[in-house]
Amino acid sequence: MPHAHPRPVSQETGSIADRYRATRALTAALIEPLSEADATIQSMEDASPAKWHAAHTTWFWETFLLRDHAPDYALFDEQFPFLFNSYYEAEGDRILRGRRGLITRPTMAEVMDWRAHVDEAMARLLDDPAHGDLIALGIAHEQQHIELLLTDIKHAFSKNPIGPAMWQDAQRASSGQQRGWIDHPGGIARVGQQSVGFAFDNEGPAHRVLLEPFALSRRLVTNGEWGEFIADGGYSDHRLWLSDAWAWLSRCNISRPLYWREEEHFTHTGWRERDADAPVSHISYYEADAFATWAGHRLPTEFEWEAIARGQDAPEESPRFDANAGNQLDEAAPPAPTGTGELFGDVWQFTRSAYLPYPRFAPAPGAVGEYNGKFMAGQWVLKGASCATVRGHSRASYRNFFYPQQRWQFTGLRLAKDN
Template sequence: MASAAPAFPPDDLAARLAATRALTLELARPLSDADACLQPFPDASPAKWHLAHTTWFFETFVLRDHAPGYRLFDERWPFLFNSYYEGEGARIERARRGLVSRPSLEEVRAWRGHVDAALEQALPGLSGEALALVDLGIQHEQQHQELFLTDLLAAFAANPLEPAYGDLPPASRRASEPLTWLRGREGIVEIGAAEGGFAFDCERPRYRVLLGAHEIAHRPVTNGEWLQFIADGGYRTASLWLSDGWAWVQAERVEAPLYWRIEEESAFTLAGRRPLDHAAPVAHVSHYEADAFARWAGARLPTECEWESFAACADPSTGHQLDAAGPVLPQPGGSIFGDVWNWTGSAFLPHPGFHPAKGTVGEYNGKFMSGQMVLKGASCATPRGHSRASYRNFFQPAARWQFTGVRLARDC
């Protein structure tokens, strides 16, 4: 997890830091202490843990290491809120994060306030290296804001009462736009983040790749189209599936995207259960499902390089993404960024010449380059301004509790 030195003055960095930290608190505002402790499955984390872990990150890598005289708020808490940084020593098992009822939610909020005040005081005197870590911490917390929402959605979905986190507008009832195809770039193109500005280490170095003739769909696959796939026996036709995917479908008895009820055409959302919007992008599908749908549709998933080249001229701050106030639910229409992450057909592997960041923060990406598939774009839960064409999200192929969807490609 690495960045270049910040290409903006510390005052701007301070404003971005304050806005990011405030948004996390706002996302947590409706929650009770009990809500904030829920861990629906081992790969998800409690809301309180996200609040604490992002605070631990700033306290550990910025204040402890770069603010002389700073003392840890509580020396016992790093064991609870370290994630998987081996360089920071022992930590609680990931699957047991939901058992951490103490410290309380209010105590974690108090810790956040303490760390925020210390950061504000320390910022004017921090070195360029430390300011780069503050920038890294902002990007890291924005990732956890999305995880906060998707993990909470999974936790509330596990409650038979299916409680609502908040309100959402009614379904649009718009007709889906007919799918059209756009020609992708051919020949030698450059992929990866350019020098200057922030990027995670896995986005660099920039390199050249040869692309053949191909087309990419102008919009994601919709709920209505996914219903057609189901009606046509998509989940019962072995020839559509990768071998591992078919084994997963059989073992997990998968019949539809996560949170769907086919018999009533509904899906569970952060606003509770609601009717499917046929024109909205399908979400909460695995890579296995995305690949099977593409095969059923006579298409395929785009490669990471095809998608990135296609999106290189798009504005990544546009589209339906997470704002301070706005529906956290995929919406019809939109742009290549927003609504749902797009599965690609590419494994999460290093760019040629990749080197992880120095120090413990270098554990963030490189050690996960095995058994993961790349997703591109952004979702309705991604903080606006966080993503870019070179951004590399990644999950295991069976994962689907994120806002993951499908944008088709085909050869031509």
């Protein structure tokens, strides 16, 4: 596969074949700067090797499209379904997640040959409307793994004592954020996926919720503000922290966001001076909740955030934010939060909402039904996309989710308050 540097096609524009090719090419372009060792390393169990992401996304197309809908298709390698299945019980045995870094063979070149083989076979299915929904799911799935590839390799590089850079590009300066609050009068709001476009099953069914009057901050919390929290003893004041969070702090010796040291932080371009005006990132739900308490405010619910994003039942001056705007991934380049004034992009924003099924939710039949539903316990919803999210992948109803202690993703916060 040629290592192009494409501008991804939006989820809302371009043919499904164009979106498939752009997404597949972007994965290849992100892998291009990596050595064989870079692509194989696994720095923790939450992360996966870059090679595994490249292979697993290809396994998805082979397993759910080609195997069932291309009668003349033969598996590229009969060992790959075992090596590159993730968590699909219906698809049989798989290697344990924490051992993915042991897959030194196949080589990266062999994985790229497999990708090219699958792309050639997929070309015959891309224009068939009968497969449109499943192909859209596969595109969205690979776009999720593009973000994971970026955050996982960042974590791996951060563990290297010399702090290597994936790219040499200079870090972008913050663009400044507008201060103030967006007021919402409350009332009955309709939330969840409401359009005919693609959505994951966990975004629906659409339903009504009752909102009390509230306000959402126009700006994301910044590195500078987080520094004030630290200087004020935020990490040592038990009154700010949930019980589980306080135990986590002590057990893991947490005293600052992930990738912080002195006045620097680690980026895809190596160790860099921290921009005080840029949005803080790589924090956990526990830290976000403690900061909100310290600041005298709170985290929004996922429904409050979505109501503002839609401009739903809000005063005329309240914006309806553009899901394709903001600082998101356009090409194979280093992602970094800059603070663009949009709800979408920069960092995923924690909400105070537990990740639970919506009323009348039912998972899809078959193995693809394992995609989201079985994870609806013990995690928290995040909204808004990040600088590593492929542009066009985000929307108001999107529900990202992580465990409360996890922070290797580009995660931050936007405050809310009651009116």
